[in-house]
Amino acid sequence: MFKKNNIEVYPVMVPTSNKLESINFFLVKHENSLLLIDAGLNNDECWNALQMTLKDHDYTLTDITAILLTHNHIDHIGLVNTIVSTHSIPVYAHPYAKLILNRDPHYMKLRVEFFRKLYLEMGCGKFGETQATDLRNPITIGENKKIHCEIQEITTNQLFGFEVLKIPGHAPDQVAFYNRECNWLFAGDLLIKHLPSNAMVEPNIDGTRTKSLAQQKQSLEKCLSLNADLVFSGHASIIEKPTNLIKERIKEIDEKASKYIPFIQSGISTASGIAKLLYKDKYEKKFFNTMSKIIGYLDYLEIQGKITKEIKKGIWHYHC
Ligand SMILES: [Zn+2]
The missing domain is CATH 3.60.15.10 (Ribonuclease Z/Hydroxyacylglutathione hydrolase-like)
Incomplete structure (x- = not known):
């Protein structure tokens, strides 16, 4: 007490x-x-x-x-x-x-659509899309x-x-x-x-x-x-x-943010590419947390002006 x-x-x-x-x-x-x-x-x-x-x-x-x-x-x-x-x-x-x-219905719809689009743009392809509708994340639907x-x-x-x-x-x-x-x-x-x-x-x-x-x-x-x-x-x-x-x-x-720079410098330009290389099987097993972490760091590095991004065929590519 x-x-x-x-x-x-x-x-x-x-x-x-x-x-x-x-x-x-x-x-x-x-x-x-x-x-x-x-x-x-x-x-x-x-x-x-x-x-x-x-x-x-x-x-x-x-x-x-x-x-x-x-x-x-x-x-x-x-x-x-x-x-x-x-x-x-x-x-x-x-x-x-x-x-x-x-569990506001409008919000829940917005949330699924948000993750579907995010994972596609981060290069996660079909796997990302299925994860968006079955979110293993802190807000269980x-x-x-x-x-x-x-x-x-x-x-x-x-x-x-x-x-x-x-x-x-x-x-x-x-x-x-x-x-x-x-x-x-x-x-x-x-x-x-x-x-x-x-x-x-x-x-x-x-x-x-x-x-x-x-x-x-x-x-x-x-x-x-x-x-x-x-x-x-x-x-x-x-x-x-x-x-x-x-x-x-x-x-x-x-x-930790500075550890992402060498990957981007070596030409791995997408969030999913970094995730697969850095987190191996955790990419699929702990998809939500792994992607969350990487996107958080990429956003952070971008805010600091250390990296930039451009969209090509609907996927964000990061550069130093
Ligand atoms: Zn918490």
Whole structure:
């Protein structure tokens, strides 16, 4: 338990067998509110861990007054439907998350078309096209991942004593909740202690492509400027004095970006060409993540003026 000024935080940390180490979400007591920041995965482990944490601190499920979501990914929203069906409380998220969480039909169509076109333009051919309709990515199209209640759009900079900071990159709708008095930051998946967070390429609301890695870097810089004492992460341990780690993550982005230059200099000009050479069988097995990573870096290098691109027969070719 973390206690400072008028805030108490009870972390719910559920171990995982994958490299993320744990799925974390947080009960936060602030004045008359008992907030739940994120809501884990929709499974028994997360549900039991939440119940146990509530019980340990003499609360029950119905004491929770609101849910705040850092972003739309399924390991952050899993218990929302169950909690809200027990007692109706407001669920807050970035306005863009609402479209995704409620599986807005227009948005879902736009999303599939976005990826179909993107993968064709990146030289992924037929394989890319089939992947676009069967997206193995953080937003599973299935109805069982849909949030059934109405999402309250976060449109102000303040919510329950927290400043709301937009920190896109890992997800276009990612927000952080910052309590200035405690100097504590709830940052979703922006910063994970032992591994760099993925910056996912996604469509913006208008269907254009997010420059996810460039956004990720800006979001890290925004959080660096806070000089926070604690970062409550969505995975693995809670991070004390995160300044050096944030600096390291920012540096890694430039180091990794520079590794793509020799491939482009050697004449491999398409994103799919780089993916096949650099990631071998991961290209097909982890298609969404691999392409997301490469496109993110190519966009980043282009913004920096280190590479240019031209379209030939519907496919983007990159040059130094
Ligand atoms: Zn995530």
